[in-house]
Amino acid sequence: MKILYDHQAFAASRFGGVARYFYNLMTALHQKGVDVRLSIRYSNNYYLLNNNQFQAQPFRYFLGYMKTSILISQINRTWSCLQVVRRNYDLFHPTFFHPYFLWFIGDKPYVVTYHDVIKEKFGDRFGHVDNEPKRKKQKILDRAAHIIAVSENTKNDLIDIFQIDPVRITVIHHATNFLELSVPDTFQIQTPNTYLLYVGYRNSYKNFNPFLSAIASVLKKYDHIQLVCAGGGSFTAEEIQLIEKLGLTDQVFHYSADDFTLYRLYQHALAFVYPSLYEGFGMPILEAFATGCPVVLSNTSCFPEVAQDAALYFDPESETSVREQIETIILDEQLRQLLRKKGYERQLAFSSEKMVNQTLQVYQRAIAQAS
Structure with a gap:
């Protein structure tokens, strides 16, 4: 079986949940002996640059960020078109939603992974997400x-x-490589003594600024507790201004986070907090479960489906609800221990082996139907 993936998820982002999903999937399939190919020439994606199997050339932003990104995108898309036209694959799996390949794919089958419908569901409110x-x-x-x-x-x-026919959709939950991640004992990081952890991007539907405003009084009340934000880029000028306005300059910090750093941040955190208004899955939940970190979540979208009773929930659009539940997780050591235990039990339902086998079954059916 030959599976061709394209460049889209890896061309523009250095990190990110979609790129991580496809990278983990491709790596696991390759280890199972599947002929996996990635059509990309240039990328600064973290996962590709640290892997010899799916090679891409790093590049400098020699024309400035935007112009260089557009140029690199066009080169990668042209290369992907060539690979699609050559038809040396059994099934194509595009990694995002640009329809360039439809002109060239002919009768070759392709499978699409859909992560979330945030843009379509919320329209102008979060319409810029893609x-x-x-x-x-x-x-x-x-x-x-x-x-x-x-x-x-x-x-x-x-x-x-x-309006998709349900028989054409298969639900395959994510898995996390943190279950198998071997972090050397010698790899240690400096962290605050007691902190809450926020992971990933902080814009729009991620709800970071309202979340920070909601917990400001709690952080001031328990001033030995800090908030660590991992990944998602450095704080913007607007975020810095808000942090200063709330009087939290000495309690809110940002860490750049590769996998080893992120693993340690989860391990040492008082709790991981995910205040997003909407997600398709929420990979950081599994990362927190795998590292024994208590989880506090919004009660929206997929979160109750993924975490079930292994998390503490709040209404992300209610400052009172957010504030009360954050104070609860800070004060209740017994609850934190219970959530660690339940998180470990819950993460057993999300193995990489299960995800890969289910995906293989979808591929095999699609190829058979096209024959």
Whole structure:
């Protein structure tokens, strides 16, 4: 079986959940003996640069960030078009929603993974989360041999918003490589003594600024506790201004985070907090479970499906709810121990082996139907 993946998830982002999902999937399939190919020439993606199997050339932003990114994107897309046209594969799996390949793929089957419908569900409120309009996504979904949804919540959204026949959708939950990640004992980092952990991007629907405003009084009340933000880029000028306005300059910090650093940050945190308004799955939940970190979540979208009773929940749009639950997790050591135990039990349902085997079954059915 030959599976071709394209450049899209890896071309523009150095980190990110979608790129991590595809990288972990490709790596696991390769280890199972599947002929996995990635059509990309240039990328600064962290996962690719640290792997010999799926090689891409790093590049400098010699024309400035935007102009260089556009140029590199065009080169990668042209290269992907060539690989699609050559047809030396059994199945194609695009990693995002630009429909460039539809002109060239002919009768070759392709499978699409859908992570979330945030843009379609919330429209102008979070419409900038990607650049592809609904009509282009609809065309890709309608022609796909099969669709993978990362949660039942996303599957229901696909049925509701894109009118997809449920029999064409298979739910395959994510898994995390943190379960198998071997962090050397010698790899240690300096952290605050007691801190809450926030992971990933902080813009728009991630709800970071309202979350920070909601917990400001709690951090001031328990001034030995700090908030560590990992990944997602350095604080913006607007975020720095808000942190200063709330009087939290000495209690809110940012860490750049590769996998080893992130693993240690989860391990030592008082709790991991995820205040997002909407997600398709929420990979950091599994990362926290795998490292024994108590989890505090929004009660929205897929979160109850993924975490079930292994997390403490709040209403992300209620300052009172956020504040009360954060104070609860700070004060209740017994609850934190219970959540660690339940998190470990819950993460057993999300193995990489299960995810890969289920994905292989989807591929095999799609190829057989196209024969």
